[in-house]
Amino acid sequence: MIAALLLDLDGTLIDNDMEQFIPTYLDMLSEFTSALVPPEEFTRTLLESTMVMSQNDDPEITLEQAFSNRFFPALGVPEDELRQMIEDFYAHRFPDLRPLVQIRPQAKSLIEEALLRGMEVVVATNPLFPLTAITQRLTWGDISADDHAYTLITSFEDFRFCKPNSAYYAEILGRLGHRAHEVVMVGNEPKNDLVPARALGIPVFHIDAQPAEPYAGGNLEEVLPWVDGEATREADVGATSQPISVLARLKGHLAAFLGMVSDLDLPAWTRCPRAGEWSPVEIICHLRDVEIEVNQPRIEAVLDQRNPFVHAADPDAWAQTRAYALQEPLEALRMFTVARKQTIARLQALEPGDWLRPARHALIGPTTLSEIAAIATDHDLLHLAQLRECLCARS
Numbered sequence: 001m002i003a004a005l006l007l008d009l010d011g012t013l014i015d016n017d018m019e020q021f022i023p024t025y026l027d028m029l030s031e032f033t034s035a036l037v038p039p040e041e042f043t044r045t046l047l048e049s050t051m052v053m054s055q056n057d058d059p060e061i062t063l064e065q066a067f068s069n070r071f072f073p074a075l076g077v078p079e080d081e082l083r084q085m086i087e088d089f090y091a092h093r094f095p096d097l098r099p100l101v102q103i104r105p106q107a108k109s110l111i112e113e114a115l116l117r118g119m120e121v122v123v124a125t126n127p128l129f130p131l132t133a134i135t136q137r138l139t140w141g142d143i144s145a146d147d148h149a150y151t152l153i154t155s156f157e158d159f160r161f162c163k164p165n166s167a168y169y170a171e172i173l174g175r176l177g178h179r180a181h182e183v184v185m186v187g188n189e190p191k192n193d194l195v196p197a198r199a200l201g202i203p204v205f206h207i208d209a210q211p212a213e214p215y216a217g218g219n220l221e222e223v224l225p226w227v228d229g230e231a232t233r234e235a236d237v238g239a240t241s242q243p244i245s246v247l248a249r250l251k252g253h254l255a256a257f258l259g260m261v262s263d264l265d266l267p268a269w270t271r272c273p274r275a276g277e278w279s280p281v282e283i284i285c286h287l288r289d290v291e292i293e294v295n296q297p298r299i300e301a302v303l304d305q306r307n308p309f310v311h312a313a314d315p316d317a318w319a320q321t322r323a324y325a326l327q328e329p330l331e332a333l334r335m336f337t338v339a340r341k342q343t344i345a346r347l348q349a350l351e352p353g354d355w356l357r358p359a360r361h362a363l364i365g366p367t368t369l370s371e372i373a374a375i376a377t378d379h380d381l382l383h384l385a386q387l388r389e390c391l392c393a394r395s
Helices: 018-032 039-054 063-075 079-092 094-100 105-116 131-140 166-176 190-198 220-228 237-241 243-260 266-270 280-304 315-321 329-348 352-356 369-394
Strands: 004-007 120-123 183-187 204-207 216-218 358-361 365-368
Touching (some): 018 039, 018 079, 018 094, 079 094, 105 120, 105 220, 120 166, 166 190, 183 190, 204 220, 216 220, 237 243, 237 369, 243 329, 243 369, 266 280, 266 329, 280 315, 280 329, 280 358, 280 369, 352 369, 358 369, 365 369
Parallel strands (some): 004 120, 183 204, 204 216
Antiparallel strands (some): 358 365
16 A cells, blocks of 8 residues: 655646746845855855765765765855844845746645645755745745645655665655555656656656656556556565665665764654654664664674575664663764664675675574565664654653
8 A cells, every 4th residue: 555655746736847946046045145155156155065975875864964065165155144144134035936846736746635645745855955934935835735635745844865776765665664665756857757766666656748768657646546546556666675776765764764863862762752762762772772683693694604694683682672762862873873874885895706605594584684684674664654653752
């Protein structure tokens, strides 16, 4: 069953010719900030910094941080003053771009019908803009965030990856706690919207009068009939164990964890949704120890030994025996982050044939390194869903 609808924005939910919109936007923004920075220098530095941001592959760094780390030092002007000027631009000048955006009436109908069905709706726009620039465009398209209960809007403030990196879609799946076959992606650009999502096994729909092969497609009115019919059959379950998918999910899931807990105070870290269930600190301690004591040793055993036997693990009891509830959450998060990035680095360095190295698993029998690593990412999702439930109970 499809639980969530991932929808691209520009060219999908709204008519917005980015080849016209972006140059006009850059001209207006560089003019607005010209009292501090010459327009040509501002635009050049912004584009260079956007390129750095778009190539970010570090789950610890938000896209905003990646952009800011390059942009503000390069200009050499007071950062606070320029930030305030840019904030004023989005509040007072950015709305002048509204005439460039046209409403697609079918978008509102699609979103409202999906919400009536109980589906989650994600605005899966490339998160290269701040949230205000996205919510304003939603409003211009008559699909405002104030009037529609979007589960998630991807923006550069809290996302770590962007299109066409498959880790962007894994980050969304992590935030939702859903598997690839439980969501669909709808967009108009195969390179950004379809190819990287499908690499994770997500069914995809091409918004185009002549959909590109081999994708299903058509207009927005045809999305839900496709969801009801062909979409579930197009999910590629086998994709989840492919190396590109495994690496994307290892990165995207870490990014999701970091984003979800970024604003937790100590009481929130230790609060359980119900008696007998884990709190966020217990979840992150569990993930830390599983990464260090289960996932990493299994990977090393398969790489170092010939067809090793992989024992089943049952680390759930550690929550009690190791008193996870009393541990320091930020230190546990730091240790999990370090360990996960070590796992990613180890796997990224492998040759293609290494992923096929065999092993014998106590529960699933003959397997490969790729499948063992995929099991680790499936385990992530169980606890991302658990963490999401904790945080929803808090709110």
